[in-house]
Amino acid sequence: MSSEQTADLGAGHEARVEHTTDIEIRLLIEAIYLKYSYDFRDYSGASIKRRIQHALHQFDCRTVSALQERVLYEPAMFMQLLQYLTIPVSEMFRDPEHFLALRREVVPLLKTYPSLKVWVAGCSTGEEVYSMAIMLHEEGLLDRTMIYATDINPTSLERAKQGIYSLENIRAYTRNYQLAGGQSAFSDYYTAGYEHAIMDSRLRRNVTFADHSLATDSVFSETQLVSCRNVLIYFNRKLQDRAFGLFHDSLSHRGFLMLGSKETLDFSAYSDAFETLSKPERIYRKL
Amino acid sequence: MNRYQAVVVGASAGGVEALLGLFGALPSHFALPIMTVLHLPDGRHSQLAQVFERRLGRMVREGQDKAPIEPGIIYVAGPSYHLSVERDFTFSLSQEDRVHYSRPSIDVLFESAADAYGKGLVGVLLTGANEDGAKGLVSVQQCGGLTLVQDPAQARIAIMPEAALALMRPDYILPIAGLARLLAELDTSAC
Numbered sequence: 183m184s185s186e187q188t189a190d191l192g193a194g195h196e197a198r199v200e201h202t203t204d205i206e207i208r209l210l211i212e213a214i215y216l217k218y219s220y221d222f223r224d225y226s227g228a229s230i231k232r233r234i235q236h237a238l239h240q241f242d243c244r245t246v247s248a249l250q251e252r253v254l255y256e257p258a259m260f261m262q263l264l265q266y267l268t269i270p271v272s273e274m275f276r277d278p279e280h281f282l283a284l285r286r287e288v289v290p291l292l293k294t295y296p297s298l299k300v301w302v303a304g305c306s307t308g309e310e311v312y313s314m315a316i317m318l319h320e321e322g323l324l325d326r327t328m329i330y331a332t333d334i335n336p337t338s339l340e341r342a343k344q345g346i347y348s349l350e351n352i353r354a355y356t357r358n359y360q361l362a363g364g365q366s367a368f369s370d371y372y373t374a375g376y377e378h379a380i381m382d383s384r385l386r387r388n389v390t391f392a393d394h395s396l397a398t399d400s401v402f403s404e405t406q407l408v409s410c411r412n413v414l415i416y417f418n419r420k421l422q423d424r425a426f427g428l429f430h431d432s433l434s435h436r437g438f439l440m441l442g443s444k445e446t447l448d449f450s451a452y453s454d455a456f457e458t459l460s461k462p463e464r465i466y467r468k469l
Numbered sequence: 470m471n472r473y474q475a476v477v478v479g480a481s482a483g484g485v486e487a488l489l490g491l492f493g494a495l496p497s498h499f500a501l502p503i504m505t506v507l508h509l510p511d512g513r514h515s516q517l518a519q520v521f522e523r524r525l526g527r528m529v530r531e532g533q534d535k536a537p538i539e540p541g542i543i544y545v546a547g548p549s550y551h552l553s554v555e556r557d558f559t560f561s562l563s564q565e566d567r568v569h570y571s572r573p574s575i576d577v578l579f580e581s582a583a584d585a586y587g588k589g590l591v592g593v594l595l596t597g598a599n600e601d602g603a604k605g606l607v608s609v610q611q612c613g614g615l616t617l618v619q620d621p622a623q624a625r626i627a628i629m630p631e632a633a634l635a636l637m638r639p640d641y642i643l644p645i646a647g648l649a650r651l652l653a654e655l656d657t658s659a660c
Contacts, residue, residue: 226561228553228581233565271564277513415534415550415562422535443513444534444550444562 206246207234213250218260220334221397222267224421230267237266261337268335269416272309273354274347276411277443278361281317283463285363288438289321292406298327299405301432303396303425304413305331308342309355312371313362314409315385320365324388330403332394343391345381347372352379396425401432408433411442419449426452430468439466473615473655474589475538475554476501477582479575479605481508481597483625487645488595492525492543494649500540501591501656504532504582506575508599509548517545532560546573553581569601579605588613591655593648594639595619597629606633615655617641617648 207230211222222230234246241262243249252259275281292298300318305311311331318324333339347355356368372379394402396413408429414422429439430452439447439456441464447453456466480487484507492503509515515531521543522529532544532552537559546552550562552573568574575594579602582590592609594602596619610616616639621627623644633639641651 226553226555226563228555228561228584229563229565231584232577232580269563269565279513412564415564418555419535419559444547446534449535 203231203246206250207231210234210246210250210253213254214260214263217254218257219398220264220267221395224397224418224424225416226418229269229416233266233269237263240266264335265337268306268333268338270306270335270338271412272306273351273358274309275313275355275358275362275364276309277463278358278363280411280440280443280463280465281313281362283460283465284440285317285321287459288407288440288465289317289323291438292323293321295406296326298323298407299330299403300327300407300409301330301332301403301405301429303332303394303408303410303429305333305339305342305391306335307338308345309347310409310411311342311389312345312381312385313359315389316359316364316371317362319385324385327388329389330405331389331391334393334395334397336393339391339393343386345383345386346378347381349374349377349379396428397421401428403432404434405432405437406434407438407440409440411440412445414441414445423451426450430455433468435468437468439468440464441466471501471657472589473501473591475582475586476503476591476593476652477579477605477609478503478505478593478595479507479579479597479602479629480505480595481571481575481599481601481626481629483596484508487619487625489521489524490645491593491595491649491652492521492527494646496653497527499653499656501652502538502540503543504538504546504552504554504578505544506546506552506573506578506602508571508575508597508601509546509573511572512548515545515548517547521545532562534560534562536560546578548573551577553577554585555581556585558585569599571599571601575602576605576608580608583608583612583614586612586614590614591617591652593617593619593652594630594633595645596624596626598626599629600632602629603632603636606639607637610637610639615640617643617651619648620644 359368459465459467518529518531529543531547553561618630618639621630
């Protein structure tokens, strides 16, 4: 970027001079925290920087400082920026092997509980929630389960509540559903329109959608299963540890944790607090 | 102290052969970490690291989220996720949009590594039928790093190196053997 030039203050200063854009990004993230209480300070830096630069183009701002001014004075602008700062990439039964392992290894143990609470943390636009609900329904557990579906992005949560997905993705979802051990036809769970599939509202009868931040909020309920997939890769290690702490505190004795296919407890402060149930499928159990 | 701290390499079509040629020609004591994006079909698993390790007899690992970047290791990006370098010289993964239809993207690795390593970075762009990597190599140059491009006349597919040459003047344009010799000379820490 043109604003990335290092000030020429002589060789001795060179190493200490921070790039202007980096200073601006830190200030923007601090401003967002102070003004709107959204805390991106411990997100992975490389990804946040790319997303802010992407937003600069979209909003036609020449500098991050210009974006910051608009974000501070126009709350609607912040809500738009939030769509860039969060990554709503999801699909139904993503990594179907994980759901298959969940069904085979974890569900038989969940069936021993008289009632269940499941937390889908960072649920984005809801694909993970409906996948979980369908699996629990097929295993006869949905009626005695309460699912908490949380995210920081209210726009994503609203879409999750509506449960309306583009029909062009349904073919891939159907394949995932079958690979994940689905026992019925995936089409049993939605009504197809011209361009959209509307998920069966009975699937979300026991779902509570709620605004919750893994960065700033605390535990709200005891749960037996936490699923948090492809959320933690956007956090630095400190924030990952905070999230693992929340999951640990929320889970009941011998509760289960499922992560994304590239996420691990291995290097975290909580690696000794869980045992690995399935390493390739990233399923852990609280000790 | 070594001026150069790390190497990033990008390749697409024809890349397996080019990468094996390049890495195979490096001295066994080559100590700089090498981070590689080779465009891959989508999927959950890739055997690339194992295949390279077997063929090269060197330590090759898939770049894992939050793992520290260590000397003497060749890292490859796994499928379906972008691989970035953080300021504390650890990796991070992300599922942001594809860049030039690619995830992992060479631009994403190069731009983040340029941010982290600055003039301590060497960027190498090889064969490919795609323009990913050209902007990334510009970032490496803007941050003071050294830029190397495979001679398009010798590349299996010239589109990727030519896309870079259309945007910038790299420090060196060389065939694979020349790139390997140059990299070996840059790694003074092992001598």
